[in-house]
Amino acid sequence: MEFSSEILAILFAVALVAGWVDAIAGGGGLLTIPALLLVGVPPATALATNKLQGSFGAMTAAVYFIRRKMVSVPANLPALAAIAAGSVLGGVVLQQVDADLLVLFIPVLLVSIGIYFLFFARNLDEERAPRISAGRYSGTVAPVLGFYDGFFGPGTGSFMATSLVLLRGMPIRMATAHAKLFNVTSNLAALGYFVLFGEIAWLAGGVMILGQVAGAYLGAHFAFTGGARIIRPITVIMCFAMSIRVLVRMWPA
Template identity: 45%
Template sequence: MIEISFDLFALLLGAAFIAGFVDAIAGGGGLITVPALLLAGVPPVTALATNKVQGLFGAGMAAITYARAGHVNLRRQIRPAILSFAGGILGALLASSLPTDLIRMGLPVLLISVALFFALKPGLDDVDKHERISPFLFSLTFVPAIGFYDGLLGPGTGAFFMLGFVSLAGYGILRATAHTKLLNFASNIGGLAGFALVVQPLWLLGLAMGAAQIAGAWLGSHLASKIGAKLIKPVLVIASSVLAIKLISEWF
């Protein structure tokens, strides 16, 4: 039984609120909540599973808020969401049998590439561009692949979804962010389902943090809907860069 003091509990709720805010805009909320859970003394695997519990609420609230603002049609995203869910659960089930340490070593390079893409590529705004692959092919290949990664490891999932929507599907920044949230929500459910088969999350703590995530996600998605790419791009670049630095620091 893990006992958490009131001070640490308050810290976790604050971390969840900030994570929900950041995640609703650009992804990367796990960069905040997972270290906070570890700081509170939660074992690593249990921390990852609990993080999936609380992350569901933030992604779900962001998806609903973007849909209400007219940036995404949730009904049309049901099939891609199912594929993202399937990828998430498969990734979580295979996490113990695949070389995740080797994959993790390449993540900083990918995240820095994502940050440079959004920071330096001209013409990235809220206007849709020409799609490079069809929506069907995008849903069939890219979506379950990123969902699988989310279940397997997780850091940077939102940024990778964003990169795909912008560079392959031709979405504008705001529309890409809106569509990312539902798919991230689905892959979180799949990842949680896979983790729950091997470890027991801290359900009550996860639910409490989830409530804070809802508040942060509501605020973040409302601001992103109003400001668009001018807010999303810098937050995405900063979140991806910080996550890359954190992963590199863990090597040493």
């Protein structure tokens, strides 16, 4: 596909904002996928290109948090392996069934997360006693999250961070850092499929990668320095926005 310099500049700017949002609360695809569709990228290619550029944004945020000792790769290897396996399985199952069946349930979960952070979440910058062990989390919750991302996807980052706050007792900044590492794993598993079997708009994707990397770095910095003051309101906004987007997709006007 051919893109003018103006369109590439717009895609860069959209990816920059999306990377910032994604690093903090997830949901950057709400911006990048419509942008790709609006400039004429076919739907299947838009999804593949979005996964390409989004993977680099998530990786940038994860590296930022790793370098600041907020998350450790070796300590999370069991969870990462479970997420990768779940993501691959989700992609395989997606080929056999209709993912739109989940549309009835996902908005409810996203709105529930938004309501939790808006009205009930307190002291999110403080660590609490975990409700389940790291091993049990890796064996039960992690593969389900990976499966969901490979099978459907919207809201995965929010689900990951919320599960770590509620079940592992992590402060919101640490939960966000872990969610980015987890998200990178599931994204790369899905990206491998798109590189091998999907069509990617490489020029647009490359320009958007640059925007994603810059935005993700800035977003990770905001999350690191701002904590709950920054993460909480953006998570609420993105959860409600994603739920509306999923419903619109199912029941367009």
